Amino acid sequence: MTDNSETTYLLAIETSGIASGVYVSRNKELLGQVTLYQKNIHSRRLSLSVQQLLQHLDLSLKDLQAIILSAGPGSFTGLRIGYSLAKGLAHASNLRILEIPTLDVWAYQVGQTGLPILSYIDAHREEIFFSCYEREQDRLKQTSDYRIIPLLNLPQMITGKTLISGGNLQMFREKFRNVLGNHAIFPQVCSRQAEGWALLALGYEKFKAGDFSQIENCEPLYLRSFKGVM
Amino acid sequence: MILGVETSCDETSAAVISPRKVYSNIISSQAVHVDFGGVVPELASRAHVRKIIPIVNEALVEANVRLSDIKGLAVTHGPGLVGALLVGLNYVKGLALALNIPLVGVNHIEGHIYANFLEGKSIPFPFICLVVSGGHTQIVLVRDHLEYRILGETRDDAVGEAFDKVAKILGLPYPGGPQIDQLAAQGNPDFIEFPRALLKSGQFDFSYSGLKTAVLNKINEMGEEQCRFSLNDICASFQKAAVEVLVKKTIEAARSFQVRHITLAGGVAANSLLRRWMTEDAAAYHLNVIFPPQKYCTDNAAMIARAGLEYLRRNGGNNLDLNVFPSLRLPEYQKDTND
Numbered sequence: 001m002t003d004n005s006e007t008t009y010l011l012a013i014e015t016s017g018i019a020s021g022v023y024v025s026r027n028k029e030l031l032g033q034v035t036l037y038q039k040n041i042h043s044r045r046l047s048l049s050v051q052q053l054l055q056h057l058d059l060s061l062k063d064l065q066a067i068i069l070s071a072g073p074g075s076f077t078g079l080r081i082g083y084s085l086a087k088g089l090a091h092a093s094n095l096r097i098l099e100i101p102t103l104d105v106w107a108y109q110v111g112q113t114g115l116p117i118l119s120y121i122d123a124h125r126e127e128i129f130f131s132c133y134e135r136e137q138d139r140l141k142q143t144s145d146y147r148i149i150p151l152l153n154l155p156q157m158i159t160g161k162t163l164i165s166g167g168n169l170q171m172f173r174e175k176f177r178n179v180l181g182n183h184a185i186f187p188q189v190c191s192r193q194a195e196g197w198a199l200l201a202l203g204y205e206k207f208k209a210g211d212f213s214q215i216e217n218c219e220p221l222y223l224r225s226f227k228g229v230m
Numbered sequence: 231m232i233l234g235v236e237t238s239c240d241e242t243s244a245a246v247i248s249p250r251k252v253y254s255n256i257i258s259s260q261a262v263h264v265d266f267g268g269v270v271p272e273l274a275s276r277a278h279v280r281k282i283i284p285i286v287n288e289a290l291v292e293a294n295v296r297l298s299d300i301k302g303l304a305v306t307h308g309p310g311l312v313g314a315l316l317v318g319l320n321y322v323k324g325l326a327l328a329l330n331i332p333l334v335g336v337n338h339i340e341g342h343i344y345a346n347f348l349e350g351k352s353i354p355f356p357f358i359c360l361v362v363s364g365g366h367t368q369i370v371l372v373r374d375h376l377e378y379r380i381l382g383e384t385r386d387d388a389v390g391e392a393f394d395k396v397a398k399i400l401g402l403p404y405p406g407g408p409q410i411d412q413l414a415a416q417g418n419p420d421f422i423e424f425p426r427a428l429l430k431s432g433q434f435d436f437s438y439s440g441l442k443t444a445v446l447n448k449i450n451e452m453g454e455e456q457c458r459f460s461l462n463d464i465c466a467s468f469q470k471a472a473v474e475v476l477v478k479k480t481i482e483a484a485r486s487f488q489v490r491h492i493t494l495a496g497g498v499a500a501n502s503l504l505r506r507w508m509t510e511d512a513a514a515y516h517l518n519v520i521f522p523p524q525k526y527c528t529d530n531a532a533m534i535a536r537a538g539l540e541y542l543r544r545n546g547g548n549n550l551d552l553n554v555f556p557s558l559r560l561p562e563y564q565k566d567t568n569d
Contacts (some may be wrong), residue, residue, distance in 0.1 A: 007334075017468050020394040026340055043316055043320060043549045043553055043554060044552075044553050045551065046320070047320070047324065047327055047550045049324075051327055051352040051550060061327070061328050076272065076275070076313070077275075077312075077313055077316060080276075080279055080313065080317055080320075081320050082274055083279055083316075084279065084282065084316065084317045084319075084320035084321040084324070085320040085321070085323055086281060086324065087279075087283055087319040087324060088320065088322060088323060088324020088326075088327070088328065089323050089324040089325075089327060089328050091283055091286070091297070091321075091324070092297050092325045092328035092329045092330075093328040094322065104535045146428055150515060155406065176495060180499070197547065206375055215283060216283045216284050216287075217280050217283075217284070218275065219279045219280055220279070222276070224273045226270070226276070
């Protein structure tokens with residue numbers, strides 16, 4: 001149901017955390033979304049969410065130009081479910097894949113304030129996956145790698161007021177306060193997840209730049225090696 | 231034509247089959263686990279994500295078909311490693327949704343049983359199937375297509391697991407089963423009398439953890455030098471103890487249930503002593519033994535596709551909300567007085 005050849009329909013999948021999310025955009029505009037917050041539901045519901053969302057929007061996979069994946073880090077199993085489904089969809093429909101690091105999404109969704117941003121994802125064992133960003137004109141510029149760090153070591157990285165964005169902030173707020181004191185600034189509204197609209201916006205930019213992934217061998221950004229073997 | 235996908239453990243496999251022909255059956259074993267002496271689940275899952283499309287593409291190319299030629303999909307949805315199963319299942323869901331064709335979840339054990347039905351072959355019903363692999367040891371009565379009754383199974387370790395663990399104790403490389411088989415051929419099987427657990431229990435259950443411990447104790451008692459000197463004999467004695475229980479119980483099951491045909495399934499079905507001994511004992515009781523071709527004994531997607539084909543014929547496909555079940559059991563039919 002494409003309106004004209006300039007229209008870009010994108011499907012985004014977010015499974016890095018508690019949310020099982022599927023989103024569709026037309027150009028920069030969010031057309032629809034299905035987001036479920038139940039444990040262990042990704043495998044059963046994700047493909048159904050894709051099917052039903054497309055049906056509701058009167059779209060088919062053939063109308064899409066690419067699939068955007070929230071690439072992690074995060075839940076290894078959740079990420080693999082998203083990747084595996086996307087690989088099957090893309091393989092059979094000749095769709096391209098765009099990978100967006102989930103830490104970029106967390107940063108983007110709070111990126112209007114002008115403060116430096118630290119986005120994080122719980123890595124358990126008192127560690128976080130994180131990345132740092134600064135505003136440069138109308139864009140966010142990444143100022144660190146994607147890394148894993150013990151929370152206690154954060155003061156080495158953060159030396160001024162920084163906006164913190166990430167999952168489960170209710171629990172993490174106190175931890176950040178403890179290690180960063182009043183350098184830690186929190187957004188007024190806490191998201192439960194890396195937001196679909198932000199994932200789609202970053203995916204659209206990447207689509208315009210033609211920065212596609214290889215569907216054959218792309219894999220989640222695990223960031224944590226396993227027993228030293230990757 | 232059916233596309234089968236198998237990712238339940240450390241093999242990524244894809245196959246294209248029809249009822250009469252296996253057009254391709256690509257199996258990629260993950261070398262990464264060799265360094266750890268066993269399968270590391272997280273590494274297995276990661277490798278499946280990287281390999282799934284290349285392996286499916288290889289299967290399509292070898293079969294000289296395109297995805298659009300495929301009419302149904304079969305995928306292992308248990309038992310197995312949960313993370314590994316999830317990769318195969320969700321990839322196949324993506325294909326099913328995009329191609330608008332049915333998908334069916336297949337029990338991995340059922341796949342092993344259906345290795346006997348590949349390439350147009352069949353076995354007269356009813357038959358007894360001894361399923362022996364690294365994860366399973368079961369005697370199954372197969373009454374008809376997709377109708378099973380588990381007569382007995384291991385209470386602890388699977389027989390293939392015992393082979394691998396004993397091989398590890400003896401310092402042999404992973405996977406140890408074929409190594410032990412090879413060394414045992416040069417050894418004296420009566421060198422040590424290892425225990426035969428539950429042999430005379432009158433039931434069809436197995437137990438292999440005691441045998442493994444017995445080997446460990448014996449090795450400690452013998453000392454390193456003597457053990458190295460008698461390596462072939464230890465392998466032969468262990469193998470004889472492990473295999474004897476399998477053979478005796480399978481024959482006993484066939485006789486008790488008045489079934490004339492016996493077949494083997496799973497990786498340990500490739501063991502040479504098991505094949506020889508089963509053939510000899512079955513002949514003594516006028517029973518017919520059928521072995522699946524060696525190449526379909528280990529984990530592969532052709533067998534999954536073959537079982538899937540039977541489901542698609544009879545029951546149609548599953549819904550997209552199909553899940554994985556790491557401890558999935560064979561679906562058993564309702565027992566009635568005739569059984």
